[in-house]
Amino acid sequence: MTANDLKFVVPAAPCGDESETERIVRLLGCIPLLSGLTRDELARFARGVRMQTAGRGSVLFHRGDPCHGFYLLLEGQVKLAFTSSEGHEKVIEIVRPGQSFGEAVMFMDKPYIVMAQALADCRLLHVAKKVVFEEMDRDPLFCRRIIASLSQRLHLLIADVETYSLHTARERIIGYLLREEELDGSPTPSGSVSLRLPTSKGTIASRLNLTQEHFSRILHELAESGLIVVEGRTIHIPDIEKLRTTRAHY
Template sequence: MDVEQFDTPRYLSVLPLFSDLSQQERERLALSCQLRRLARGDMVFRVGEECDAFYVVVVGQVKLYVASPTGQEKVIELVGPGQSFAEAMMFLSMPCILNAQALAETLLLRVTKQAVFGEIERDPRFSMHMLAGISRRLHGLVRDVEGYALHSGMQRLIGYLLRDLQDEDTLKSGVITVSLPVSKATIASRLSLTPEYFSRVLHELEAENLIEIDKREIRILDVQRLASYGSH
């Protein structure tokens, strides 16, 4: 993507967070936004750094994670195109409590705290959109905790494979292919599973003729059987 020709106001118009702004407001906000290109493995920010902006992923993927003193990682969230992150830390004026790292070539839109506060002062309705975004993330984290506490590792993995399927998909008899967006180890961390357990469950599902594994392509052979298998 050509950064110099990137139409920031137009991009803002398709994001739910900014879609209700007028064209003039989006153009004013765009003046305070910066595009940031990262290579795979580049850090967006680290724990302890000042958080004076939030980010929207335009292209690519970002991993939000914490790390133990021994270097062990726990992936908190995987953020893809059109999704934002770091809003809560920006509002609290607190140092970053997470690390953020690009998992592929990534283009980010950086929206400064000063610009956000300026828009809130001009139109308090803007704060409602910000709150909605933060609330969605909180709801997702609560669902994660519920999953860790009440669901087995098998159920969490199957739930991940079926996460984007619509109701009509469950009625199909054909094969449905799910592409893993990142490495199996990263997804395992996101689901609070060890990589070894993650691979073992995948191969168990393959042995039961529920899925076929082709590197990062997972072909679901029977959606209904797979969904019910997780409840055993």
């Protein structure tokens, strides 16, 4: 997903009465994956869509559960992760509003290979694989859109492998902070900025393939260098351009 996808905002409900189907159609029309579909096409989708809520800490599915469709996140955050035989958790992805997850396993007709857990109170749409397959049979353009989405996910996973293999822990963390600053709004060309980490430091550390201790140590080193100021989950960057330059020199 691109940075623009992550700026997804659930649209406000219109004035007057609105049926559940109309509400789902309206929400589906704002999802990047389904952009371009007509209202009639979205209405066909709505037949296989259900609204779902999940409280913070709730598990949406466990590794090994059967997959009956995919999810679209409207509000909140979801982590995709697996646990090693030693009990260590590895976070694969942190899903944000506007993103989808679960498509690849749906097409493989295999159980989930990761677990999905809500990091905050969430609202989601679950799309049954039956309606996805029906729409793919009906519309070649929709097939290409699905393939493009899966290809982009693969590209991001390859980029992750490159980052873990070739970049130091310090580079990974600086890169993460700069991406968060971009996702927080329009990129700041220079000057001071503040951003709030979207979830716990432990979860972010796992996503960056680091231990929480290593992550905290690097933050402390960056703070001692005057590049950041840490206040809990809020990170103040006195000079964003200096941080970008620091990353470029590694």
